[in-house]
Amino acid sequence: MFNWKEFEHLHVVRKLKEILIHWWNVEVFFSDDRGLLRTIEKGEEKEFANAVCNLVINTERGFESFADFITETTKKIKNSGADFTVDDWEIGLKASIYPIYIHDEFMGSVVAVGYFHETDLEKQRTYLKKRLIEMGLGVEDVEEAIQTIKCIKKNEVDYFHELVGLVAEEIVTLHNEISVREERISELNKELGTRYKYDTMIGKSKPMQDLYSLLDKIRESESTVLIQGDNGTGKELIARAIHYNSHRKDRVFVTQNCSAFNDNLLDSELFGHMKGSFTGATRDKKGLFEVANGGTFFLDEIGDMSQAMQVKILRVLQEGTFIPVGATEPRKVDVRVIAATNKDLKEMVERGEFREDLYYRINVINISVPALRDRKEDIPLLIDYFLEKSAKEKNTKKKVLVKRAYEKLLDYNWPGNVRELENEIERLSVLSGTDTKITADMLSPRIKTFGDAKSIQGVRVQGKLKDSLEELEREMIKEGLRRNSWNKSKLAKELGISRAGLIMKVEKFGLDKRKANKD
Ligand SMILES: Nc1ncnc2c1ncn2[C@@H]1O[C@H](COP(=O)(O)OP(=O)(O)OP(=O)(O)O)[C@@H](O)[C@H]1O
Ligand SMILES: [Mg+2]
Structure with missing residues (x-):
């Protein structure tokens, strides 16, 4: 349940390790609750910055000696209940050991090893040399390696221990974060089962569940709905979900993007025109409001609409009537209007850019769509969904993301929300070619380097x-x-x-x- 490799990748931990190596040439290791050395295995060649560790731990005998030392010292700290301890590895190097406790349960330790004390420096060097030569290591290598071992001065000791302690603390913090997240997901799985009510919409997080129950309540109502949310959060998807779950579902769902046209065109698009009402109007044309009769009309990007158009929309909403361009008689329609915007309409009202009366008329039911960064537990579901979708479209086998790639996708803050995630998965599916595995190095640079820049x-x-x-x-x-x-x-x-x-x-x-x- 404890993922030690993951801790090694933690940015803070990497940084702390860098500092420890830079200042005192000290290596950091983890051991589990039984004192087993983690993140390095027997027979595995590893390059250590500390030259003595590098010489010794990469030999079979040296590895055993080290593994034994870790086991012993971990047991010691576990039994003593101390906050930390300093111990000697038999070859003559010092180590600082910090226990890791999660809810009072001993989980293992952090061991920073490879330094001398300030007192009796020469004695320590001589002893280390003797032991290394006894282990069968070459004299020259040994002498060179020992030169690089640093001593921790008395006035540095506190700082040194504080840093090693921080590594342990960061591990506890990360572990707690992960378990909260996992608990939450398993809870949600229980609550919802494997079926989702709105089957085009993916997400089991609390914000999404709140959204579903709101949709349950409002889908049969006739009131106007205003959907607000950042780019790519799924506003249009929600508008469709409302329509296709209402009694209007067998009638049309019509969409108009209000920012796409100039006023005149939008006018004729929405309300239609009569033959001869302007150059080029060679015959009568039905407006979208009329087309949408009996169904739902989705007015997208409503915040981009001009003041003149706002007046006309207000009239439709208030009276259910409109006048086609060039006509004299108003027409009546039965349309449910859903509007969406990524702008802050309220603020636009305050600045005088959006009519207050229209705002209140639209904003009868307000849906604010959660950003993806506020429902990160949905990311694995969405990834799975998009991988599946992409595989179906291309008629290939569904691809798999390696854990590291997953973590990176979870860490990223997704300014472009679900659309950005969808595009990224699509991109990865293409990039990975015939490979079924998607690895972290294939990720877009901004996602790959996200945590590094931030922390x-x-x-x-x-x-x-x-x-x-x-x-x-x-x-x-x-x-x-x-x-x-x-x-x-x-x-x-x-x-x-x-x-x-x-x-x-x-x-x-x-x-x-x-x-x-x-x-
Ligand atoms: N909860 C979700 N489950 C599955 N797919 C989603 C979800 N939310 C959004 N998407 C997908 O993300 C993409 C963007 O969604 P949509 O177009 O509805 O967002 P939007 O808020 O209208 O974006 P914009 O602000 O750019 O107009 C679509 O491909 C949509 O299918
Ligand atoms: Mg949209």
């Missing part, structure tokens, strides 16, 4: 240690505040510090909401 990339690994630690702390708090929507209690818990402590740090780093938003 703590700015941390320095040069200059004063204290400064770089403060910088790291600042970045972690800044990023954590965003992630937790400025909920300080939640973040304090995550970081394992008191709320007061966090508030002090927020003050110290000038990270209160308004300032942080300006960054």
Whole structure:
């Protein structure tokens, strides 16, 4: 249930490891609750930055010695219940060990290994050399490797341990995030079974369920509906779902994009015209309102409509009548109107760009469509759906995404919402050619590099240690505040510090909401 490899990929963990290597040439390892070394296996060649680890762990005997040490020291820390401990690997290198607890249950440890203490440096070097030569390693290699081992000075010890501890904390945070997500998904699966009510719409998340129950309530009503949501969130899909689940379903569903035409054309498009009413009007033409009679009329991008058109639409909504271009008599229709926009109509009303009376007339029932980033648990379902769709269209076998690619898709913030996801999956299906596997390196660059740019990339690994630690702390708090929507209690818990402590740090780093938003 604990995915150690995943933790290794965590951006924060990678960054912390980089810092630990840069400053003290120390390697970080994980062990599970039984003390088994994770993320590295026997017989696996691995390149370590720490030259002694590199020499020793890549030999069979050395690996065993190391694995034993990890088991022993993990047992020790588990039994002692200590916050952390420092131990000696028998060959003569020091290690700092932090336990990982999830809800008071011991899950394993983080071991940072490969340094000397400040005192008796020469003695430590001599001992290490003796042991390595006893292991059958070449004298020259050994001497060269030992030169690179660093000692942790007394005034650095606290910082060093703090960093190793942070690795353990980040693992706990990520693990908790993942299990909350998984719990939520399995709950939803139970609630909904495998069938969805609105079968064109994919999504089992809470926001989508709220949407379905709203649709249940309103589909039979005659009231006008205003659907608001960002680009590609599925506004049109929802409008169709309302129509095809209402008693009007056997009549037409007509769509008109209000931004696509100039006023005159839109006028004639919507309301029709009489023969001879303008040059080119060689015969009577029915407007879309008339075509939609008995059915549903979907007015898309209603926020782009001119003031003059707004007046005419208002009339249809209020009286159910309109006058075709060039006609004298009004006509009456029975049409349910659904409007959609990605603009903030209310704000447009305040700015005088949209008629207030029309706004209230349209906004009888308001549907605001959740953005994809607010319902990330639906992403796997959508991916599956689009993979299936693409396979059907191309008559090929359904493709599979590797886990890493999934994670990247989950991390991304999807400004273009479902449409962007759909396009990405389509692109991946094409790119992967005859390969059934889709790997992370095939992802679009913006998705592949998303987490890297966002998190703590700015941390320095040069200059004063204290400064770089403060910088790291600042970045972690800044990023954590965003992630937790400025909920300080939640973040304090995550970081394992008191709320007061966090508030002090927020003050110290000038990270209160308004300032942080300006960054
Ligand atoms: N919940 C969903 N399940 C499956 N497909 C969806 C879902 N939501 C959106 N889509 C798909 O995403 C694409 C965009 O949806 P749609 O055109 O309805 O969005 P929109 O909000 O009208 O976008 P725009 O703002 O660009 O007009 C469509 O191909 C649609 O089928
Ligand atoms: Mg649309």
